[in-house]
Each structure stands twice: as C-alpha cells, then as structure tokens.
Amino acid sequence: MTLRLHDTLSGETRPFTPIEPGHARIYSCGPTVYGPAHIGNFRSFLFADVLVRYLRFRGMRVTWVMNFTDIDDRIIQRANEAGESIEALTERWIAQFTADAAALRMTTPDVLPRATRHIDEIASLIGALEAGGHAYRTDDGSIYFRIASWPTYGRLARLDPAQMRVGERVEADDYGKDDVRDFALWKGPRPNEPTWDTSIGPGRPGWHIECSAMSMRHLGETFDIHTGGVDLIFPHHEDEIAQSEAATGRDFVRTWLHCAHLRLGGEKMARRVGNIARVADLLAAGVSPRALRYVLISVHYRQAVDYTDSSLAAASAAVDRLDSLVTALETYRESAGNSDPSLPEVLAAGRQKFEAALDDDLNISAALAALFDLVRDLNRRIDARTLSTTDARSGLDLLRDVDRVLALLPDAPAELDRQASGLLAARKVARDERDWVRSDALRDELLARGIAVEDSRDGQRWRRVDGAR
C-alpha cells in the first residue's frame, strides 16, 4: 500500500510519490506572530504534524518547513499601539507559539524561516516577476502582481476572476492598481513602518510573496507538499502559485493539502468572530494537553470539527483509556506463563489496519478505531492472564510504535518523587497487613497529589491524572 493524498488543485486523491525518492519536502504556512495562535490554527499545524510523523513512520525522510510571518500590517499596528519594537513583539509571540506547539507535542519543523530574514530572496523573486512582465509599480513605490498576466489564476480556488466579487472598500493604499484584484508583492515605504533597502527599491514585502520565497529557498522551485487551512486557498495559495510559477516557469507544488476549520459555537473559530480558545489559557484551566491534541487530530483533516466541552471530555476519557492500558502492560508480570501464541498475529494485524487507514488520505478515525480494537484485545488478554511478561512488553512496544504518529501516550515511565513513592510503599505495607482504613487513606492522599492508584493482580499500579478535565 502507498499513501494516497487528496490534492486540492486537481481535486484528486492520488498516490504520493516524492520528487526525490524517499524524501518528502513539505511546506506549511505557519503563524503570523502578532498575537497568540488559537487552537483552530493549531488544528492545521497538528494536521501537518501528523502527516510528517506518518511519513517518517513509513520510513521516509522528511524536510518540513514552517514559516513565521513576522512582518505584516497587523504586526506593525500592534507594535505601534503598544509602543513596542516589532522585533520584541514578534519574538515574544514566537516564544509563545513554540511553547504551545511543544505542549501539543507538535514535531519541531526542520526549518522555521522568518520573512524578515528572507528579504533578499523576496526582492529577487519580485525582480524576476517584473522582468517577466507579471508585475508593475505604482506611484507610492509598491509593486503589484498583474493577475491578467496569469491565465490559470483562480484554478486552485475554482474561482473565475471575472466573477469574483470585489470588496466594497478600496483602501487608500490600494489606489493606483491596474485592477482591484491585483495583489501587493511589495509595499512602498511609509511613515512609521519598517523599510528595507533592496534591489527593487525600498519598502517591505507583501504577505503572499514571503511564502513563495521561503518555500523555494528551502525546498526548491518545485516541492512535494504544501499545507494550510482551507481559508488560505484563496487568495494566499492562489497567489503563491501565480507568482511562483510566473517567476520560475515551473510547477510550484505537487500536492496541496488543506485542513478544514475548527468551529466553536457552530462557526469557524476566528479572531474576528471572537470565538477563539488559546492553548495556554486552556492548559492553565487544567485541560490536559494530550486530550487537547486528541481533540484536534482525531477527526479527518478535511472534515470540520466542532470544539465543545463534551468533545474535550470525550477526548480526555479516550486518552485515559490508553493510559490505563499502558500502565497495566508496564506492571504486568506473569513469570509462569507461556507466550500467547495468537498475540503476534493480532499485533501485526492491528498495525496493518492502522497503516492502511492512514494510507487512505490520513483517515485517522479509522486508524484510531484500529488502535482501540487492539486496546480492547490487549485488555482482554491481560484480564485472562494469557500473556507472558514478554508478551506484555511486545504489546507495549507496538503501542509506542504507532504512537510515533499519534503522540498521545504518556511519557516514558515517569519517576515518582520521594514522598509519593514513600506513600506508595507505606500503602503496600498497609495492604499486606490488610489495614484497609490506612490503605484507603493513603490512596486518597496520593490521588490528591495527582496520582491514581489501582490494585491489580500485579500489585499496585499508578498513573498520573490531570486535575480538571
């Protein structure tokens, strides 16, 4: 089986074959660092994360690039309002993003380019567009891309440029464009705005051009996969295609992948709507980061997801179920037992189902179903005591293996602090003496410390539980 992916441009789901055999080059549109990313943004980043993880799981080398947009209108506005430098502002929000991403176990991209560090590449790209007759200058020193010069403009979004509604408001700075639908490649210098002196003159980059410049700089003129939220299809990605292909004369991206929206209250989560939830706030409120990750990745990426309290609670319970199994397998001891003869087959079949599901355009719901089928099967065998200690280890190994893609399992066996392990030891003594009152009191005390203790045939087993769920 090979991985099949749904390409937005062609509308087809087709086998993924990287340009360089065994090496996938992926670009993901990253955050504009003018404020905190919300969990809707993170849905699209985590979708790319799962893709990258899965390709690596399948043995492929992956170069993953995710940019930071660290110069744009909103950033300038925020910095001016706060009387803060743009650098200080963007550094702060990059740090916040990095922390949020880490909490959600997002793989760190191989390259995290910033627009302000690719001004030369941007300028030379715009220069090439000018030379090719695809761009023109206006009186204020801005440079625009001429949509009329690109016949296939609108193909990605399936929009007919002639039918496009033109926004009612025409901003003052857009004055002088040949066509209102033309988009800015370069913005001429203005008071209270940063300016770079470049080969194409002074000014600052427009939004779309940075992604073309950075992706091509780090991945080549044609690369394998470009990801983003569906709201980036138009105009952002449409513009990227036009300007990149017009500049190089080559196909820009082989496969376009777009993630559907996260909704809250029935609407797309968006700052404008005001229905946003931030990672840091949720974590501060006691939400388990792994449960949050589960909510964000557990539905197919092209399907809109509603974020609700009950979806979070359900995710939390599902993650707990995984945790319980991990703990049970880790503590399982059956010295007398022989190996369970049917186990290897069950594990192999489970893994195969998991892979087959993800191969089908990253059908993660089906992959999770395969995982949970395996969870039930392993729990049964634990209950029935048919496993050997080694078998339990094999089961655990498989869970850890598929978790390279999911990143939902608890971290490798955590150490208990001295006090907690003391309490646990004391409880064992109490239990050996059948002192139930003391045993129960110690259990309560451990729970108050966030450690749930359960008694099993393998003795006491414990796992960490998060406070509020």
Place this chain on the structure above:
RNA sequence: GGCGACGUGGUGAAGUGGCUUAACACGGAGGUCUGCAAAACCUCUACUCACCGGUUCGAAUCCGGUCGUCGCCUCCA
C-alpha cells in the same frame, strides 16, 4: 450573486454499491472481577443512515429534486 463542502445512534465519528440488519470513541443501563475503589472485561444502547423520487437483483453508499448547516469569493490556519 458565484463556487464548494457537509447532513449517519444520546454525542463525536468511520463506512461511499453486496463482507456492514452500520466500525471506533464518549455517554447511559445491567452484569463479572475486587476488602472497597478504580481500571478492565461481558451484555444491551441506530430494523437505520436529513427528506422525497429514481437507477439497480441489491443503496447510507449512484442520479435528480427539496430542506438544513457550514465555508470560500475580504485579513484569516
């Protein structure tokens, strides 16, 4: 106005022509195990896939229509 996606149980969601009288997760009811608890396991929890009509030996799955929801056409993940 143009374009597109979607509508499956109490909830989320997979399935897109026969293997499904519909996975998996959450929730609910009952039971087993256990000093208790928790976890786990077992049984049950949609004769049905928005609605109407059609194609077919056969449809949740294909076609047409109706209703509804959401998204894009403007900054947006």
